[in-house]
Amino acid sequence: MTEILKTYFANNFQTTKTEIEKVVSAFIEKTVKKNETLISKGDICRYTYFVCKGSVRAYFIDDNGQEATRYIALENQFITTIHSFISHTPTNEFIEATEQAELLQISYNDFKKIIEETTLGKDLYNKQLEVAYITNHWRLESFLKMTAKQRFDFLLQTNPAIIQRLSNKIVASYLGITQESLSRIKAQK
Numbered sequence: 001m002t003e004i005l006k007t008y009f010a011n012n013f014q015t016t017k018t019e020i021e022k023v024v025s026a027f028i029e030k031t032v033k034k035n036e037t038l039i040s041k042g043d044i045c046r047y048t049y050f051v052c053k054g055s056v057r058a059y060f061i062d063d064n065g066q067e068a069t070r071y072i073a074l075e076n077q078f079i080t081t082i083h084s085f086i087s088h089t090p091t092n093e094f095i096e097a098t099e100q101a102e103l104l105q106i107s108y109n110d111f112k113k114i115i116e117e118t119t120l121g122k123d124l125y126n127k128q129l130e131v132a133y134i135t136n137h138w139r140l141e142s143f144l145k146m147t148a149k150q151r152f153d154f155l156l157q158t159n160p161a162i163i164q165r166l167s168n169k170i171v172a173s174y175l176g177i178t179q180e181s182l183s184r185i186k187a188q189k
Contacts, residue, residue: 001029001052001053001102001103001104002024002027002029002104004052004053004075004076005024005027005050005052005104006020006021006024008050008076009023009024009120009124012127013120013123013124013127014123015119015120015123019118019119019120020120022114022117022118022120023114023118023120023121023124024104026106026110026111026113026114027050027104027105027106028104028105028106029102029103029104030049030102030103030104030105031100031101031102031103032054032056032097032100032101032103033097033100034097034098034099034100035096035097035098036096036097037094037095037096038056038095038096038097039081039084039091039093039094039095040094041060041061041090041091041092041093041094042090042091043084043090043091044084044088044089044090044091045080045081045084045085045091045095046085046107046108047080047085047105047106047107047108048078048079048080048085048105048106048111048128049073049078049079049080049095049103049104049105050076050077050078050103050104050105050106051073051074051075051076051077051078051079051101051102051103052075052101052102052103052104053075053101053102054074054075054097054098054099054100054101054102054103055072055073055074055075055097055098055099055101055162055165055166056072056073056079056095056096056097056098056101056103057069057070057071057072057073057079057095057096057098057170057174058070058071058079058080058081058093058094058095059093059094059096059173060092060093060094061094067169067173068173068176069170069173069174070093070136070139071135072098072162072166072170072174074159074161074162074165078128078131079095080095080128081093081095082128082129082132085108088108098166098167098170099165099166111125142154143176148175148176148177148181148185149185149188151175151176151177152175152177152182152185152186155171155174155175162174168182168183
């Protein structure tokens with residue numbers, strides 16, 4: 001699994017093999033089953049995860065038991081509950097494997113250490129913050145400006161693997177619509 005992360009770093013950052021080796025050595029392999037929970041509401045998120053294979057999502061459950069998926073990470077993407085990870089406070093989110101997944105995880109303490117000791121660590125942290133900001137901004141803007149069909153069409157265009165690989169329940173939760181609405185939208189295609 002570490003070869004996948006090494007390739008990711010080499011392809012996405014200006015860095016050296018030495019830095020890649022140092023950063024990758026701080027990660028630990030973890031295999032999770034489909035529907036396995038990595039983080040529960042009330043936990044302090046102590047890890048960030050890199051998805052080598054499979055998929056993982058971050059989601060909330062409201063007072064009525066409805067799920068709202070905030071983020072879905074597929075291969076070559078990171079996922080964490082960033083607020084909890086940074087602030088060491090309990091999260092309101094869950095992180096769960098949506099497929100059997102092979103992950104690499106890094107603890108907060110090890111992450112801070114690689115940030116202090118390597119340029120790659122600093123660049124990775126900056127990229128994670130940028131991705132979190134851009135993703136959250138897009139999600140907010142899409143809910144304010146787009147119809148459910150427009151959100152579906154955009155997801156189908158930009159990340160069809162989510163629609164192809166995950167259940168209608170999860171896709172609907174991600175799009176902020178009911179499963180029935182998702183079925184109607186799919187039937188129109």
